[in-house]
Amino acid sequence: MRTQIGIVGAGPAGLMLSHLLHLQGIESVVLEKHSRRYVEERVRAGVLDQGTVDLMLTTGVGRRMKELGLVHYGIELRFLNSGHRIDFKDLTGGLGITIYAQQEVVKDLTNARLAAGGQVFFEVGDVSLHDLDSQRPKIRYGGDGDASELQCDFIAGCDGSHGICRSSIPNGVLTIFERDYPFGWLGILAEAPPSSDELIYAYHERGFALLSMRSPTLSRLYLQCRRDEDINEWSDDKIWTELQRRLAAKKRTLVEGPIIQKGVTGMRSFVAEPMQYGRLFLAGDSAHIVPPTGAKGLNLAVADVRVLSAALGDFYASGDSDLLNKYSEVCLRRVWKAQRFSWWMTSMLHRFDDNGTYDRRRQLAELDYVTSSRAAATTLAENYVGLPIDPICVEHERKYQERSPR
Numbered sequence: 001m002r003t004q005i006g007i008v009g010a011g012p013a014g015l016m017l018s019h020l021l022h023l024q025g026i027e028s029v030v031l032e033k034h035s036r037r038y039v040e041e042r043v044r045a046g047v048l049d050q051g052t053v054d055l056m057l058t059t060g061v062g063r064r065m066k067e068l069g070l071v072h073y074g075i076e077l078r079f080l081n082s083g084h085r086i087d088f089k090d091l092t093g094g095l096g097i098t099i100y101a102q103q104e105v106v107k108d109l110t111n112a113r114l115a116a117g118g119q120v121f122f123e124v125g126d127v128s129l130h131d132l133d134s135q136r137p138k139i140r141y142g143g144d145g146d147a148s149e150l151q152c153d154f155i156a157g158c159d160g161s162h163g164i165c166r167s168s169i170p171n172g173v174l175t176i177f178e179r180d181y182p183f184g185w186l187g188i189l190a191e192a193p194p195s196s197d198e199l200i201y202a203y204h205e206r207g208f209a210l211l212s213m214r215s216p217t218l219s220r221l222y223l224q225c226r227r228d229e230d231i232n233e234w235s236d237d238k239i240w241t242e243l244q245r246r247l248a249a250k251k252r253t254l255v256e257g258p259i260i261q262k263g264v265t266g267m268r269s270f271v272a273e274p275m276q277y278g279r280l281f282l283a284g285d286s287a288h289i290v291p292p293t294g295a296k297g298l299n300l301a302v303a304d305v306r307v308l309s310a311a312l313g314d315f316y317a318s319g320d321s322d323l324l325n326k327y328s329e330v331c332l333r334r335v336w337k338a339q340r341f342s343w344w345m346t347s348m349l350h351r352f353d354d355n356g357t358y359d360r361r362r363q364l365a366e367l368d369y370v371t372s373s374r375a376a377a378t379t380l381a382e383n384y385v386g387l388p389i390d391p392i393c394v395e396h397e398r399k400y401q402e403r404s405p406r
């Protein structure tokens with residue numbers, strides 16, 4: 001089999017890339033190791049920043065998001081039992097975020113690809129990459145006498161943090177930058193109306209807590225926990241008691257309800273540089289991971305593939321490899337700003353094991369500053385709603401729209 005772009009992974013990065021390429025008339029094949037059902041039911045991110053929302057809308061995959069997504073123009077930071085609103089609309093000139101589950105984004109993109117005759121193959125095992133430094137890289141998959149080969153012009157490694165693409169790059173090519181955190185998040189999905197109209201990020205002496213939501217009847221909440229926390233030690237009662245404590249405010253309690261999903265997530269900062277080797281381009285979690293406190297992971301994955309599709313679009317339209325050669329550099333500028341922001345939100349809001357008096361006082365001063373200085377609040381707001389898309393990418397999209405108005 002032959003295609004222009006072989007894409008490994010049908011998460012947000014792989015599917016969005018395939019969609020953006022299709023809009024430019026470029027063919028791709030997506031290979032995903034899990035079943036369609038598994039990928040569409042995996043509970044993960046919930047916050048889409050302004051760039052992701054705009055891209056979904058302008059490329060024709062935003063109809064359900066517009067109908068079902070919850071648009072928010074602020075968040076609350078809660079500490080010392082009182083809440084402080086960061087007003088995104090006011091601070092960023094009208095921008096906001098949309099609460100819309102990652103698995104819904106994945107469903108919308110999968111449906112769009114399949115409706116357009118796109119090739120997305122699920123439950124594909126034994127994927128391996130070959131000849132990455134040649135003009136004809138290949139993907140082999142499906143072992144045990146049933147092996148197939150996909151010949152490509154380029155390969156996009158969109159297979160997440162535990163995929164095989166990054167590790168197919170020879171030793172010594174990549175430089176890895178990373179940081180571990182001494183805690184994790186215990187996340188739940190509960191059949192209970194959200195106890196607040198907006199997200200609440202709570203700093204508490206017992207540890208961080210986050211109130212989020214999925215719909216007017218579904219709450220999504222997180223608690224800082226040990227990184228090796230055993231979820232079986234957390235009964236529903238224990239989870240609600242801890243959430244009530246950490247998210248407490250004067251005369252206000254959380255509305256509780258049956259917990260329908262729970263799990264523990266580790267926290268990590270990670271960047272692999274460069275995000276390219278030969279004709280393999282890494283995008284999304286396969287190249288970088290952020291701790292979830294800044295809600296940036298999915299949004300960064302989408303921003304990467306926006307650059308990659310523009311670069312591939314230029315290549316096929318005019319033979320120009322300039323943007324492809326700059327892919328890693330352009331993406332990493334945004335990636336490192338998201339790293340900084342996610343690290344900063346994490347270190348401001350969590351309890352660290354060595355939280356001596358000095359660190360606690362410093363965190364409280366930081367929170368006091370962010371919620372009382374317009375300049376400080378603006379830096380939080382503009383990062384949370386998403387920094388502007390790189391001008392190189394905007395320029396390509398403008399040129400492309402002029403060539404083929406949709």
Ligand code: FAD
Nearest residue numbers: 009011012013033045046047159160284285296297298299
């Ligand atoms: P993935 O979604 O991981 O997709 C990779 C795909 O590749 C998967 O479907 C996988 O099955 C497949 N794959 C892996 N290996 C292979 C292989 N060998 N062969 C074929 N296929 C393979 N981000 C936000 O922006 N906002 C948030 O609010 C947010 N909250 C989060 C909350 C939690 C609890 C967690 C865990 C994450 C959160 N994130 C958030 C991060 C976000 O979920 C990820 O950054 C996002 O999924 C990255 O997308 P991706 O397409 O790069 O990778």
Ligand code: DHB
Nearest residue numbers: 045046212292293294295
């Ligand atoms: C959600 C996840 C996050 O990581 C975050 O910072 C905010 C909200 C969520 O799942 O809703």
